[in-house]
Amino acid sequence: MYGDDHVICVIEDETSGKIIASGSVFIEKKFIRSCGKVGHIEDVVVDAGARGMQLGKKIVEFLAGHAHSMGCYKVILDCSDENKVFYEKCGFKKKEIQMVSLLFPIFKYRWFYLIDAFR
Ligand SMILES: CC(C)(COP(=O)(O)OP(=O)(O)OC[C@H]1O[C@@H](n2cnc3c(N)ncnc32)[C@H](O)[C@@H]1OP(=O)(O)O)[C@@H](O)C(=O)NCCC(=O)NCCS
16 A cells, blocks of 8 residues: 555445455665564554454555565564464464653653543
């Protein structure tokens, strides 16, 4: 969608015309690792009514396959503990840990409550 370096993949339900699954992959060009490339999978989601039909797996396999076809020596993603088995079934394995720096670390939750209050 944004060129070969940033692809958004969707699955459409042809009956309803609605998008029922999506995910994206961003291809990072590195300086180290001999200027190698790394694929970052993000935003994998399947509509609640369409889960359990292998659509998530299709999305992840497509995105990982695209990244590898672009020359990425690895493809990585972050996920919650509850999705670990899903990604293992997509061919991924746990490696290292995630670190984060938030823009509003203290106010993160209150900020969302504030937005909700004005809806
Ligand atoms: C996680 C998610 C994308 C899975 O999509 P899905 O289409 O339901 O998954 P699939 O049908 O492709 O599942 C593939 C395999 O993983 C298994 N699986 C899926 N979700 C699982 C889970 N949370 N825990 C354990 N196994 C899981 C399935 O049982 C299936 O196993 P099988 O091949 O042995 O039958 C979906 O539940 C979702 O959108 N969740 C909310 C958003 C989210 O958490 N996204 C991930 C962001 S990191």
